[in-house]
Amino acid sequence: MYRCALLTLTLIVSGFAAPTEDLVNDLPGLNFQPAFEHYSGYVNVSSTKFFHYWFTKAYSNPDTSPVILWLNGGPGCSSVVGLIEELGPFHVKDNGQTVYENPYSWNHVGNVIFLESPAGVGFSYASDSDPLASDETVAEDNYQALLYFFKYKFPEYRDNDFYITGESYSGIYIPMLAVKVAAKPNFPAFKGVAIGNGIYSFPLNYNTMVPLFYYHGLVRNSLYSDVATTCCNGNTYNCDYYTLLHSETECSDKIKLLLQQGADLDPYNLYSTCYLDNGATSQRNFIRNALFRKSNLKGLDNSIGSGLPLCAQSNNTEIYLNRADVRNALHIPDSVGHWTECSNDVALYYQYTHNDVSKEFHTLLGNIRILTYNGDVDTVCNLAMNMEFVASLGLSIKDGSENSAEWYYNYETPRVAGFVTKYTQNLDFVTVRGSGHFVPQDKPREALQLIYNFIHNRDYSLPIPFQVRRAVL
Numbered sequence: 001m002y003r004c005a006l007l008t009l010t011l012i013v014s015g016f017a018a019p020t021e022d023l024v025n026d027l028p029g030l031n032f033q034p035a036f037e038h039y040s041g042y043v044n045v046s047s048t049k050f051f052h053y054w055f056t057k058a059y060s061n062p063d064t065s066p067v068i069l070w071l072n073g074g075p076g077c078s079s080v081v082g083l084i085e086e087l088g089p090f091h092v093k094d095n096g097q098t099v100y101e102n103p104y105s106w107n108h109v110g111n112v113i114f115l116e117s118p119a120g121v122g123f124s125y126a127s128d129s130d131p132l133a134s135d136e137t138v139a140e141d142n143y144q145a146l147l148y149f150f151k152y153k154f155p156e157y158r159d160n161d162f163y164i165t166g167e168s169y170s171g172i173y174i175p176m177l178a179v180k181v182a183a184k185p186n187f188p189a190f191k192g193v194a195i196g197n198g199i200y201s202f203p204l205n206y207n208t209m210v211p212l213f214y215y216h217g218l219v220r221n222s223l224y225s226d227v228a229t230t231c232c233n234g235n236t237y238n239c240d241y242y243t244l245l246h247s248e249t250e251c252s253d254k255i256k257l258l259l260q261q262g263a264d265l266d267p268y269n270l271y272s273t274c275y276l277d278n279g280a281t282s283q284r285n286f287i288r289n290a291l292f293r294k295s296n297l298k299g300l301d302n303s304i305g306s307g308l309p310l311c312a313q314s315n316n317t318e319i320y321l322n323r324a325d326v327r328n329a330l331h332i333p334d335s336v337g338h339w340t341e342c343s344n345d346v347a348l349y350y351q352y353t354h355n356d357v358s359k360e361f362h363t364l365l366g367n368i369r370i371l372t373y374n375g376d377v378d379t380v381c382n383l384a385m386n387m388e389f390v391a392s393l394g395l396s397i398k399d400g401s402e403n404s405a406e407w408y409y410n411y412e413t414p415r416v417a418g419f420v421t422k423y424t425q426n427l428d429f430v431t432v433r434g435s436g437h438f439v440p441q442d443k444p445r446e447a448l449q450l451i452y453n454f455i456h457n458r459d460y461s462l463p464i465p466f467q468v469r470r471a472v473l
Contacts, residue, residue: 073169171198269436
């Protein structure tokens, strides 16, 4: 508490300038010189909750560039993982010893806030015993964190265009937060949200997951036909697998068995390959198991995928962020415990209250711009689920927007990066061809072009209007 009180006093005395005490002057292990400023510190959410943020200013024109909030999901996974392993400028290798530049970092587009939420995740903490988190408390806490950030940390950015982005369980986090932000006068330049592979509807996710498994060749025909005949009256497309999964019937067991197929594949990207690494459980398995836990699917083997290769370099991230010199550079108090990608305690006690965010989407439609995008080979928060969710909103396709219009990345063969459907009330649905759950990691070049063109309201096929240099590995 003393540190936070002193911080507030310092900000008042300094006239609300960028917090010099949060400036990261020397990040250990760097093999390049950053061409931008970055800050790491804490925002006060309440008298007992303190969220860690890492703010990377834009490469060019930071004073006038948009501000982009990034939230990872879980629930219980750190947004610093998004920074180091996906869209941030710093990537880590060599067993946590070397930090190299990500040439496709999103701070080429704007100033990016990576916020670790809720308390107990990453370096964020509560000064009393960690409270139970829920969908409602996370939305309110994230809102309070933003208020503090723009009032006390970086008030000079309050009038910059503001976007909220994230992935996975942020499909719940972001619409709920965005409703609060859009309804209040504290964010005068709130422009839109961009959500990657979001979980918008648990029933739709499981109802689409079964045929998705089958049509990707993961399930033998006899098992799929048995489920169709025994449980779905032969109609696999309109079958309510979600309700059947929660029933104490033979069908529940059959569907659980079906969803356990493809155990040796990465459920977050069916076509990913990399060398085996038997390290610690990564964010990838954590998210999948958390979604199973939310759905209370007892008897479903949540360990499926636990031996998957750690292509996200999660060991590097954890080792690096727990180095004493790194923690010191990031201004992390000694009292804050060991950093992990995802908090088992937060996930175990998390209170899920939203099965569906249709209400939140309808509140936002027409008021802000919405991009919902999906890697098309993710089975955890799958493409078909989000297509059906968007269709259920009852929007019309914009005139001149074909339902399967390609968008292109010019420096790849074939050039088709995915498909775009533009709806009325400012909603775009975009697929990213060949990407899994973590689009900025799987397709970093396409992801950078996608977010740049969304924010600047351009055709998604237009190349970014600047050069990015190759990383020095």
